[in-house]
Amino acid sequence: MQAVKAVRQNYRPTEEILSLLEDFRCMVNDCVRIGLRENLTSMKSLSIRAYHQLSAYDVPTCYRLTAISRAAGILRNYRRELKKMGQSARVPYVTRLSLTDCYGFRVTHRLVRLPIRRRGEYTFIVLNDHTLRTIGGRTPRSLTLTADSLSISLSKEIAEIEPVGAIGIDRNLDYVTTADSDGSILRHDLVRATKIKARCRETKSRFRRNDARIRGRVYGKYGRIQRNRVGSILHNVSASIVRRAKEKRFRIVMEEIRGIRKLYRKGNGQSNDYRARLNSWSFYELQRQIEYKARWEGIPVAYVAARGTSVNCSICGSRTYPNGLRTLHCLKCDISIDRDVNAARNILAKGRGVRFTPDGPPEARKEAVKGNETMTPILRADGGKVTQG
Numbered sequence: 110m111q112a113v114k115a116v117r118q119n120y121r122p123t124e125e126i127l128s129l130l131e132d133f134r135c136m137v138n139d140c141v142r143i144g145l146r147e148n149l150t151s152m153k154s155l156s157i158r159a160y161h162q163l164s165a166y167d168v169p170t171c172y173r174l175t176a177i178s179r180a181a182g183i184l185r186n187y188r189r190e191l192k193k194m195g196q197s198a199r200v201p202y203v204t205r206l207s208l209t210d211c212y213g214f215r216v217t218h219r220l221v222r223l224p225i226r227r228r229g230e231y232t233f234i235v236l237n238d239h240t241l242r243t244i245g246g247r248t249p250r251s252l253t254l255t256a257d258s259l260s261i262s263l264s265k266e267i268a269e270i271e272p273v274g275a276i277g278i279d280r281n282l283d284y285v286t287t288a289d290s291d292g293s294i295l296r297h298d299l300v301r302a303t304k305i306k307a308r309c310r311e312t313k314s315r316f317r318r319n320d321a322r323i324r325g326r327v328y329g330k331y332g333r334i335q336r337n338r339v340g341s342i343l344h345n346v347s348a349s350i351v352r353r354a355k356e357k358r359f360r361i362v363m364e365e366i367r368g369i370r371k372l373y374r375k376g377n378g379q380s381n382d383y384r385a386r387l388n389s390w391s392f393y394e395l396q397r398q399i400e401y402k403a404r405w406e407g408i409p410v411a412y413v414a415a416r417g418t419s420v421n422c423s424i425c426g427s428r429t430y431p432n433g434l435r436t437l438h439c440l441k442c443d444i445s446i447d448r449d450v451n452a453a454r455n456i457l458a459k460g461r462g463v464r465f466t467p468d469g470p471p472e473a474r475k476e477a478v479k480g481n482e483t484m485t486p487i488l489r490a491d492g493g494k495v496t497q498g
């Protein structure tokens with residue numbers, strides 16, 4: 110199986126690089142123009158019509174194909190939009206500086222070498238330690254360059270591990286709770302991420318000036334700040350979960366969460382603040398990170414239907430009732446259990462077709478916890494750090 114991932118870093122562009130980026134943008138727009146005029150969307154037909162026209166630019170030929178491929182993608186999206194929304198679809202010219210390369214660049218020593226003009230001239234960008242460590246001597250697949258960041262995509266052939274257990278993951282707005290088939294429960298705290306998002310939302314809502322351009326800039330800035338901060342919190346959580354799965358040789362089981370945005374739409378009788386809070390939930394981003402990191406390590410990832418995972422008892426399977434703020438009570442087993450822990454265990458059980466006993470998971474040692482479900486120690490983890498508590 111092929112696993113793919115990308116590593117991204119910031120850099121300061123030189124004049125040369127900026128002019129290359131601008132040329133690439135114009136090349137893509139030329140191709141888009143040709144494609145719109147002659148109604149082409151396939152890479153092949155677009156290449157035949159556009160390749161020679163692009164020779165007007167003094168850039169190495171390796172960028173012509175990637176520009177055509179970028180344009181083909183844009184045209185395909187535009188055609189889809191046109192079908193969906195009719196004439197209100199936006200004409201798809203590129204305004205942002207961004208370049209893709211698959212053939213011309215090389216990573217040598219601590220640098221990435223990029224061809225810039227046709228006669229074998231190169232420019233260099235220094236890679237940082239994190240990028241170099243991630244590349245680790247592999248041959249990169251492609252490079253994407255914007256005005257302030259570069260991202261290198263890598264791939265490797267991996268063999269999937271034969272799992273000896275599983276980790277069930279329950280995600281909600283503030284916590285990510287995991288239940289392992291060896292009985293341990295771990296909770297990752299996302300409260301900080303939720304707070305950052307709330308703060309950004311509030312700052313944006315205080316913006317009063319009626320100027321779309323300034324608003325765009327200010328919102329863009331807060332969006333970036335939020336993405337970076339929240340992203341690093343999520344990265345810590347996903348890395349720690351995948352690390353644990355790798356150490357224990359466990360597979361990962363998550364709930365399939367579908368249609369979540371539909372649940373919190375205007376007109377559903379929920380308050381603005383409530384909707385904003387739940388719509389800012391990064392459930393998909395976390396899932397994406399866990400999935401690609403797990404895949405990179407050869408750890409299988411499974412999804413189970415969400416139905417019943419949050420209300421049914423993880424021991425007997427019957428319906429539970431809310432008991433206090435975050436606990437549930439099962440009448441049949443006569444126990445109280447943390448809501449998130451119960452959900453994580455249900456997800457784990459669904460992924461493996463087994464049920465918990467009151468003494469913990471089926472194969473756990475009996476002397477570990479006797480009788481009371483709430484006795485299971487809950488480890489708290491804030492970001493990547495794990496603390497007892």
Ligand SMILES: [Zn+2]
Pocket residue numbers: 422423424425426427439440441442443
């Ligand atoms: Zn029960």
